[in-house]
Amino acid sequence: MASKLLASTLRQTLLSKFTTTHHVRPLSTAAAVAADYHEDTDGITMKGVKISGRPLYLDVQATSPVDPRVLDAMLPFYLSRYGNPHSRTHLFGWESENAVEAARSQVASLIGASPKEVIFTSGATESNNISIKGVLHFYKDKKRHVITTQTEHKCVLDSCRHLQQEGFEVTYLPVKSDGIIDLDQLRSAIRPDTGLVSVMAVNNEIGVIQPMEEIGQICKEFNVPFHTDAAQALGKIPVDVEKWNVSLMSLSGHKIYGPKGVGALYLRRRPRIRVEPQMNGGGQERGLRSGTVPTPLVVGMGAACELAKMEMQYDEKRIKSLQERLLNGVREKLDGVVVNGSEERRYAGNLNLSFAYVEGESLLMGLKEVAVSSGSACTSASLEPSYVLRALGVDEDMAHTSIRFGIGRFTTEAEIDRAVELTVHQVEKLREMSPLYEMVKEGINIKDIQWSQH
Amino acid sequence: MLRLVSKKVLGLASQEGLVSRPVQVLPRMYHERVIDHYDKPRNVGSLDKNDPTVGTGLVGAPACGDVMKLQIKVDEVTGKIVDARFKTFGCGSAIASSSVASEWVKGKQLEEVVTIKNTEIAKYLSLPPVKLHCSMLAEDAIKAAVKDYEAKRAKSNGSATAAPAAKAAEA
Incomplete structure (x- = not known):
């Protein structure tokens, strides 16, 4: 027992000596942030996803940056x-x-x-x-x-x-x-x-x-x-x-x-x-x-x-125009885009879209360079379609296809344009791969098919 | 004095921060192979489903968020699968699973491909437990395609004991 204690104290002193002489712990978080930014040039790999830089942020409903x-x-x-x-x-x-x-x-x-x-x-x-x-x-x-x-x-x-x-x-x-x-x-x-x-x-x-x-x-x-x-x-x-x-x-x-x-x-x-x-x-x-x-x-x-209080009016005007830019940009190139929830009685900064015949999770996986979510951050880990969309009576296959775009005070027009470009590209790619889209193009009504349930 | 010291510490710290980045400990969401098959899916497309040498397997349901269509083209003489195509509506793992399945069936005998197990696909792609159903769906798709091809052949041979084709595939 005593020898064990001695050994552990010895190890601790040795270790602490080692750390103090060879490794200075960063005292300031500012330094850690600066280090993070240095890495941006050659890409970020996180959770198995490699991207060339920080994604553009369109998820302000989850949280917003500090002004x-x-x-x-x-x-x-x-x-x-x-x-x-x-x-x-x-x-x-x-x-x-x-x-x-x-x-x-x-x-x-x-x-x-x-x-x-x-x-x-x-x-x-x-x-x-x-x-x-x-x-x-x-x-x-x-x-x-x-x-x-x-x-x-x-x-x-x-x-x-x-x-x-x-x-x-x-x-x-x-x-x-x-x-x-x-x-x-x-x-x-x-x-x-x-x-x-x-x-x-x-x-x-x-x-x-x-x-x-x-x-x-x-x-x-x-x-x-x-x-x-x-x-x-x-x-x-x-x-x-x-x-x-x-x-x-x-x-x-x-x-x-x-x-x-x-x-x-x-x-x-x-x-x-x-x-x-x-x-x-x-x-x-x-x-x-x-x-x-x-x-x-x-x-x-x-x-x-x-x-x-000071900026609400200004923000609202800006966010509204950005929302229109996003929605028009997507609708110009893609059919089968549905806005979930009332289009009139809604806050412009939240645009929840369903892309028919494309599964939401695979779309999110392709949109690595855009930080968006398929619903609330609390439930985006589960495979279930959003309970909010189900409460709206959205068809289950459409509920699987939703993506929420959040526009905030610091969102720019360039970010919206890039998001539109990437979304359109990805949706087109996935539709090319979607058996449902093919059937619809052939004139088959998907709802008539006897699907084998899993 | 204090400022001097803090500057020194900060300077040191930032240098240190650059040299010794903490090891990435976050759990990986997708295996590299899943990403690879998602980014560059193999054998996407369709074969003529009315061709008697083509078997079509359509499994899953839109309401569940996964639909897979796997088609195989079989050499009638040797019974070998000469071509395969897939289309999938589903998550990244589902796309990767069907892409892998389409690769694996190519150049194999019909009897051989029905022995492909979902566990093999899941292991190859390191699928997490919540995504295991994607690999099961891929296995089902292979079996459904083979079944459809055999049913078609039985019909064209005029056999009375033609197995009923997969309903979903016919529609």
Whole structure:
């Protein structure tokens, strides 16, 4: 035992000596990034895929790059003003607290709320969890029912499933073929014991915008709290908690060119909505979300909200024209291209397309130089077609062929043109290889064939 | 002073970063052979399905996300497969599996090709478990093509015990 201990200590000292003399660990991540960029010239090989350079990024629904102006606002809070915002005894704490409160006002101002109604969380997933489980747990004596939709984000659906296991009832509203819910169905689904209606504002996979004001009106009529996941809507479409009449709203930082790992929850004060906290601890954020508020991240989210407020109109115009450029470019060269979800009621930055007779995964494999996804990042690893598209009633063979193009603030026209070029080339190549396309060209109706199911 | 030290450290660090890149530890998504067969698929195309020496196998379903069509052209005298063509709707692994299958059947006897196992294709392409169905589909496609050819020949020979052709292939 003693000899073993001795040997291990000896090894450790030898090893540490070795590392200190021969290998200096990079202290700065900036250096690591710089090294990465040096490699770009002779191509990147990752996950068995070799590409000549970094792909162009068309996946802003998954996450967006941090706006340099946001990073500028954040950096001082990492390097010099690193105090804990909850420290009450010194200047470090006070200045951090001021910064957090300023960020709270910036977020509140973008959504038309009072700063007192905003609490910071780790992201929209956490906000959704607090909203759904927190509200129902708090009012569990009287309220036993939740209404949501079939096309919600996984974290909402999973929270609802969790409630079901605890004995609550959940109604999953179907959507019409354009992805929008039927308001009459919502109205008839509300019961006296309904504790929450949760409908996302902008869908993450297909980008359709739900009629928020009308839903809010119905909820007001029946006096049911209304929660919305506005992670994909914030900073992209005008969000107003009064107009929408929401009681709770989930927001995310990294979808609006802010940092990852921060989000916010809007909680209405009048009439007051109460939630049971999901995390216990020091009672930060009015006891609703314990844990030290990450000042740099929160400052970043605040800055991102302020920028979004300033640039929303400009961004919208630009993104709309880029979307048209992409769609027209693809449709000019290819037939059988279908836009999934309503074409009118949609956020322009999200274009979900199905290319008939071409399987989505093989298309993605060919589009190595374009970073796009076949749906949400959470489900792109599975072989199942997207549940959102299935809820829309898209044919299963078409649901296998969808690709989501995300256009953001930093997307350029050249990137769109290149994406169109590559997509058209790849789709043509795969259609040349597709037995289904051949049959259709021969005039055979694919739906008439007795397929052997696997 | 501090700035000087940090600059020194950063300078060192960045040099170090360039020299000793961490070894690639990320799991590979596709094997090289899958990429190769996907980028340069062999034997893509169609043969005349009405030709009596051509057998067509059509397996899978669009709803499942995979459809394979494999055609073989057989020398009637020797029973050897002289040509093969495929078309596939499916993921990269499905395309690679059918491309490999089309290569493997060429120049072989009919009895020989029906012994090709999905496990052999899967092993050759290092398919992960979730993609094993692609290799099974390729095996099925080979068998369906052979069956179709034999049915055609039985019919033309006027045999009363003609096996029913694969429905999907006929359509």
